[in-house]
Each structure stands twice: as structure tokens, then as C-alpha cells.
Amino acid sequence: MTDLARTMHATLAAAAARFASPTARLDAELLMAHALGIERTQLLLDPARVVPPGFAALVERRAAHEPVAYITGRRGFWTIELAVGPGVLVPRPDSETLLTAALARGATPRTILDLGTGPGTLLLAALDEWPQARGLGIDRSPVALDYARANAARLGLASRAGFVRGDWAAAVDAAFDLVLANPPYIGSDEPLPDEVRAHEPAAALFAGADGLDDYRILARQLPRLIAARGCAAVEIGHRQAAAVAALFAAAGLTATLHRDLGGRDRCLLVEQDAAA
Numbered sequence: 001m002t003d004l005a006r007t008m009h010a011t012l013a014a015a016a017a018r019f020a021s022p023t024a025r026l027d028a029e030l031l032m033a034h035a036l037g038i039e040r041t042q043l044l045l046d047p048a049r050v051v052p053p054g055f056a057a058l059v060e061r062r063a064a065h066e067p068v069a070y071i072t073g074r075r076g077f078w079t080i081e082l083a084v085g086p087g088v089l090v091p092r093p094d095s096e097t098l099l100t101a102a103l104a105r106g107a108t109p110r111t112i113l114d115l116g117t118g119p120g121t122l123l124l125a126a127l128d129e130w131p132q133a134r135g136l137g138i139d140r141s142p143v144a145l146d147y148a149r150a151n152a153a154r155l156g157l158a159s160r161a162g163f164v165r166g167d168w169a170a171a172v173d174a175a176f177d178l179v180l181a182n183p184p185y186i187g188s189d190e191p192l193p194d195e196v197r198a199h200e201p202a203a204a205l206f207a208g209a210d211g212l213d214d215y216r217i218l219a220r221q222l223p224r225l226i227a228a229r230g231c232a233a234v235e236i237g238h239r240q241a242a243a244v245a246a247l248f249a250a251a252g253l254t255a256t257l258h259r260d261l262g263g264r265d266r267c268l269l270v271e272q273d274a275a276a
């Protein structure tokens with residue numbers, strides 16, 4: 001190993017030791033790659049590089065619990081990379097369960113609605129997955145919509161993606177082949193890591209005392225939003241499957257549970273009741 005590579009490894013180890021994060025080493029590598037202006041894989045393949053002077057400031061920000069994605073300004077999700085920053089929820093790998101659930105059902109949607117789109121996460125990933133589809137993303141947050149529109153343009157998906165400010169689907173009068181929704185679902189008193197509670201927008205996280213407020217609204221709206229033979233994929237907290245499925249059942253919807261890669265309940269695949 002060269003001296004430069006040895007220094008790089010020692011610097012990464014020292015940075016990782018400062019982070020109270022289960023992904024501390026990965027975080028350090030992503031920040032180093034960002035400071036160097038290269039991809040992480042390039043850093044791993046060739047670590048013999050001079051540590052850039054700006055790296056120390058990035059380490060301080062991460063040590064103060066700022067999400068890595070806010071520091072680097074980007075996050076990979078499904079097959080795409082999204083620009084993100086303060087004011088939008090950082091895309092989580094768990095949310096990819098909504099797309100795997102729709103794919104498992106054999107969905108080939110032509111029209112897609114993404115409720116609470118944030119930086120366009122689910123809609124843009126879905127449009128990348130289904131090139132024949134067009135979609136509409138709705139969010140109440142103007143900051144999120146700015147990110148979503150910029151992401152659509154950068155990914156070359158703007159001609160198939162529309163983004164509108166709205167309160168869930170209150171102003172939507174069409175039905176869609178696929179409805180995607182990852183609403184806020186954290187109860188107001190639930191404990192959260194500092195990195196989430198102090199940095200990510202409360203409006204993207206919290207949904208009343210029991211975390212179910214937005215599912216109550218979605219249960220009323222989904223029946224008219226799901227086209228014939230269509231479906232909705234709705235993200236849930238890992239202890240909410242029974243409660244949310246009951247809300248949907250009361251609205252005449254059938255829900256099938258899907259788990260994330262960690263084996264935790266994560267998504268309800270929702271269809272109109274066959275008897276309806």
C-alpha cells in the first residue's frame with residue numbers, strides 16, 4: 001500500500017469513528033468521494049489520493065447529525081439518482097418496496113399518481129421503470145415540488161411527469177393505473193434519531209398522535225383514484241399494517257402486505273374489493 005493510500009484509510013477511519021451512525025464507514029467514504037468530486041467506487045478502487053482540504057468541514061457537519069444526502073446533495077433510489085436537500089425527505093431504500101410490490105403484481109401502468117411525491121422519488125423511479133407511462137406528482141410543499149421538477153428535468157423525464165401543489169388528491173378528478181403514496185406516518189411522540197428529527201421536514205414525517213391521520217384521508221380518496229384493474233402501493237410503518245388495512249377495508253379496498261428487504265412490514269398493495 002502506498003503512503004497516500006495509507007493516509008486515506010487512516011483519515012476515513014478517523015472520520016467514521018466520529019459518526020454515531022450504523023453506516024459510519026460508508027458515510028465517511030461518500031463524503032470523501034464528494035469532496036474529491038468522484039464516485040465512491042472510484043475511491044475504493046484507487047484510494048491513493050490526496051485528502052482534499054474541504055473534507056474536514058464535511059466531517060463536522062456529519063458529526064452534527066446532518067444527513068449525508070443533504071451534505072452531498074444527492075441520493076440514489078431504485079435506478080435513478082435524485083437531488084435532495086433541506087426541506088425534502090431523503091429517499092429511503094425501504095420505499096423501493098412499493099415498486100417491487102407493483103412489479104410483483106405484474107403492473108404495467110400507463111398512468112401513475114404519486115401522492116406526497118417529495119423530490120419526485122417514487123414517481124420518477126416508476127417512470128424510469130415503465131417507459132410507456134406518464135405521471136402526476138402531488139405535494140403540499142413548494143420546496144419539494146421545486147426539487148421534483150428539477151429532478152425530472154435532469155433525468156430527462158419532464159415530458160412524462162407533471163407536478164402540482166395540492167392537499168393529497170383533493171383536487172384530482174381522474175383515476176390511475178398505479179397510485180403510489182408514502183405519506184407521513186410517525187406518531188407525534190415516537191422516538192426518532194437526531195439526524196431525522198432535527199433535519200428532515202416535520203411535515204414529511206408526522207401524522208398525528210397515532211401516525212394514522214393521513215391514511216384516514218387516503219382511505220377516503222383511494223377508491224376513486226384507482227382505475228379498473230389498477231392498484232395502489234402505499235408505504236406503512238412497520239407496526240401499522242393491521243390498522244391501515246382496516247381503514248382501507250372500511251373504504252371497500254383489499255390490501256395485501258409486502259415486506260421490505262429487512263423483513264419488516266412496509267407496503268400495502270391495495271385494490272378495489274372484487275365484490276364491489
Ligand SMILES: C[S@@+](CC[C@H](N)C(=O)[O-])C[C@H]1O[C@@H](n2cnc3c(N)ncnc32)[C@H](O)[C@@H]1O
Nearest residue numbers: 089116117118121139140141167168182183204
Ligand atoms: C414521507 S414523505 C415521502 C416523500 C417521497 N414520496 C418518498 O417516498 O421518499 C411525505 C411527503 O408528503 C408530503 N405531504 C404531507 N402532507 C401532505 C398533504 N396534505 N398533501 C400532499 N402532500 C403532503 C410531504 O411534504 C412529503 O413530501
